[in-house]
Amino acid sequence: MSEASGGSGDLGGFGLDHLPYGVFVTEGSAPRVGVRYGDTVVDVSSVRPQLDRPALDDLMALGPDSWAETRTEIAGLVEAEALPTYPVDAVSLLLPFTVGDYVDFYASLDHASNVGRIFRPDQEPLLPNWRHLPVGYHGRGGSVVVSGTPVTRPCGQRLAPGATTQGPPAPELGPSRRLDIEAELGFVVGVGSELGSRIGVEDFQQHVFGVVGLNDWSARDIQAWEYVPLGPFLGKSFATSVSAWVTPLAALAAARTDLPAQDPVPLPYLAPTDSTHGLHALDIEVEVVLNGEVVSRPPYRTMYWSAAQMLAHLTVNGASTRTGDLFASGTISGPEPDTRGSFLELSWGGTQPFAGGRTFLEDGDEVVLRYTAPGTSGGRITLGEVAGQIEPARIP
Structure with missing residues (x-):
């Protein structure tokens, strides 16, 4: 894939070869999963039930085969401009996963x-x-x-x-x-x-x-x-x-x-x-x-x-x-x-x-x-x- 067709160089490092996941909200909406593409956030919540969630947890729990399938499908939909997008400056980004240990x-x-x-x-x-x-x-x-x-x-x-660990505490x-x-x-x-x-x-x-x-x-x-x-x-x-x-x-x-x-x-x-x-x-x-x-x-x-x-x-x-x-x-x-x-x-x-x-x-x-x-x-x-x-x- 050339940069002109969706690599990262023409999109500020957020091209089709990247597509990082995040969780975002817009005014009056519920948190859901999106991917970063250029200066936009692409709403991918309709692609999988696990993406219409307030965290990445359900997607992450599926395992590497599902990760690869989901990533491939999202890349195709992003390239086809088939999903809603929002300017990155118009959304609020949340902690993307529930931190365990x-x-x-x-x-x-x-x-x-x-x-x-x-x-x-x-x-x-x-x-x-x-x-x-x-x-x-x-x-x-x-x-x-x-x-x-x-x-x-x-x-x-x-x-x-003036105190040191060598002298009286x-x-x-x-x-x-x-x-x-x-x-x-x-x-x-x-x-x-x-x-x-x-x-x-x-x-x-x-x-x-x-x-x-x-x-x-x-x-x-x-x-x-x-x-x-x-x-x-x-x-x-x-x-x-x-x-x-x-x-x-x-x-x-x-x-x-x-x-x-x-x-x-x-x-x-x-x-x-x-x-x-x-x-x-x-x-x-x-x-x-x-x-x-x-x-x-x-x-x-x-x-x-x-x-x-x-x-x-x-x-x-x-x-x-x-x-x-x-x-x-x-x-x-x-x-x-x-x-x-x-x-x-x-x-x-x-x-x-x-x-x-x-x-x-x-x-x-x-x-x-x-x-x-x-x-x-x-x-x-x-x-x-x-x-x-x-x-x-x-x-x-």
Whole structure:
């Protein structure tokens, strides 16, 4: 398919080779499913009963054969201009799926190394387990919000000014002073798995419906005080923003690329012999935009652990999954300073201001994450962006 006949390049990255799903409302109407095509939202609620719903859940639960059939039929109807359309600016976009459990990983070698150097400058940057498994934490699904939702500066315990974790503890309750972003990619489970079962890396595409842009907002000062010994809690659970558009895995076929070499070789459940079953990287480019200025361009293709490995590790203990479960990559960072995906890294722990003297987020700041990837038509597709503006804390 050429770009002139519906590729993504002539339609702002939203051509027939993309057609991401979302949930929208118009004035006086009920929420239903649409797809993005150029600058329009195409109402696909009449195509399948599962699409005349206020969320993508019923479609996602059908499985990959139905996903492919539905996508093919919708593409034909869109090309034939046989469905109602609305200007994208004339609709309201909602959270596109019902979020179940939320798990966030730590899959970037460059990000993990940078964080280790910032906080443990006299030690090895990576902890001994990092190259053996995708490290992650269980987040809070109820605080996942759709792009455009304001983010209230969180309050929590933090060390008083001048105090350190090495001296006598001196915590206080107050708004985070080191509010941060994490530019990530999220993966949405369509078909769940039973308690006590496992999802192998070779079964990734049988279970994962698509991807979303994701910003895992982080309060670094709250996190630093609380995370030992059980990991992130209040420093992460106040808000996680996702894009309003879910890109189907099929739209990312041309973005697949080789996974970086993993040394040592992971245990067998993380290292299949057939690399065609999800053990690949994705060539997705990210832009981090602060108040209209691009401050970083992290490349997802450098991520050490693949999404299939994350899902395999998530379930290797028999943990169940369900439709709408969300798991994220962790901060996307590359090897160069201008490819770091968090302000923690861009400012090197607050010691090296960037973007005209910035270290962490201030009230009123707006952050937008933008994503693009190669499309199957030869152009590039534009994944859903993630936007959020910081509102002042509600001081207790």
